[in-house]
Amino acid sequence: MSAMFAALSVRNYRIYATGAIVSNTGTWMGRVAQDWVVLTELTNRSASALGIVTGLQFLPMLLLAPIGGAIGDRFPKRRVMLVTQSVMALTAIAMGVLVISGVMQLWHMYVLAFVQGTAAAIDAPSRQSFVSEMVPPDRITNAVGLNSASFHGGRLIGPAAAGFLIAAFGTGPTLLINAATFVAVIIALVTLNPTELTPAPRSRGRGRIREGVVYVRGRPDIMLILALVFVHGTFGMNFQLTNALMVTEVFEGGVEDLGLISSVMAIGSLGGALVAARQERPRWRRLIGALMGFTACTLALGLAPSWTLYAVIMVPTGLFALTVMVTANAMVQTSVDPAVRSRVMSLYMAVFMGGTPLGAPMIGWVGDTFGARWTILIATVMCGSAAVAATIYLMRTDDIRLRRGHRLTRPVHLVRGPVQAMPEQAR
DSSP states (O other): OOGGGGGGGSHHHHHHHHHHHHHHHHHHHHHHHHHHIIIIIISSSOHHHHHHHHHHHHHHHHHHHHHHHHHHHHSOHHHHHHHHHHHHHHHHHHHHHHHHHTOOOHHHHHHHHHHHHHHHHHHHHHHHHHHHHHSOGGGHHHHHHHHHHHHHHHHHHHHHHHHHHHHHHOHHHHHHHHHHHHHHHHHHHHHSOGGGOOOOOOOOSSOHHHHHHHHHHTOHHHHHHHHHHHHIIIIIOOHHHHHHHIIIIISOOOHHHHHHHHHHHHHHHHHHHHHHHHOSSOOHHHHHHHHHHHHHHHHHHHHOOSHHHHHHHHHHHHHHHHHHHHHHHHHHHTTSOGGGHHHHHHHHHHHHTTTHHHHHHHHHHHHHHHOTHHHHHHHHHHHHHHHHHHHHHHHHOSSSOOSTTOOSOOOOBOOSSSOBOOOOOOO
């Protein structure tokens, strides 16, 4: 099997990935349908309302992800995911039923978005770190890349399918189809062979969340990564909101155009994930370079004069955005102690996705006040500034170096009490 798909040679991971691609496709269908309900059925294309729904969906990630990480390090991750995936399926069913019955109100959507986000906040740390229990250490980076390829493969298919289904049958049936796709990943989790998994040591006792925080504070390399993904997630990765506003307000398109735009971006994202899956180890130069490329693309998107050019620019935008996410994720997963991996990944997810509750309502307000284009141009300013600041820091610090010949990290060991870690970062 080629290096790009090496992790698929592991039976458990192959089963898991099969269920994930079905579920991911449904998730993107559900997101498009949810946005379309808010914009066209519950409001008169209110950017602020859409921003609030998006913010509520990701607010639990900011508040609860550290708790989710502690749960993931305390209990079997597969069992945690079976519960959380079931809860998300039930909320998707409720959303579809309310829309079909004609009783859905905006406050219903607020509540359901928050409940689904709560389940996702508990699920995400276990799901992110579970990959290291399915594949050997030398294939973790490959598996992380393939996970992203699966996610964005679903993003390629899901929005376009949602546009067709909404136009043909309505938003309600589309939301119910999303609910049905959760069954695929649940079946995959049940089918895995537990004897072929390599569970990380389980944490016990009090102070588990604090232990994870102390560990991260002792790692300036991880702190810098978290700072970059916070800016990237809060100001850059709001395309669920910005694409909807650009399509409806600037280019005066319909739901089919919105679905197509999301799918076009997924082409670049899928390509970025597959390229990232080939890298043997993540590098600082790749992370910073991708963030700078993403900055340039958002500038071009914000100034795009036509829908066609906007769609074309979406391809490299997706590629650079995904490269930032996969590289940052792999840099963290491959350099932390297995005993705290879920807790560290919970902080990663809290920072990356937890910034959305802060960014989405603000960007919705920017769209209502200054116009849809500024919802994208704000990413240009913030992500560009972060890339420049990180480059200067990497060139000046003695703890993290951006030069040839340095490994990602020295081995680190989790200890009770003060954490001792001596990172020496890669180029």
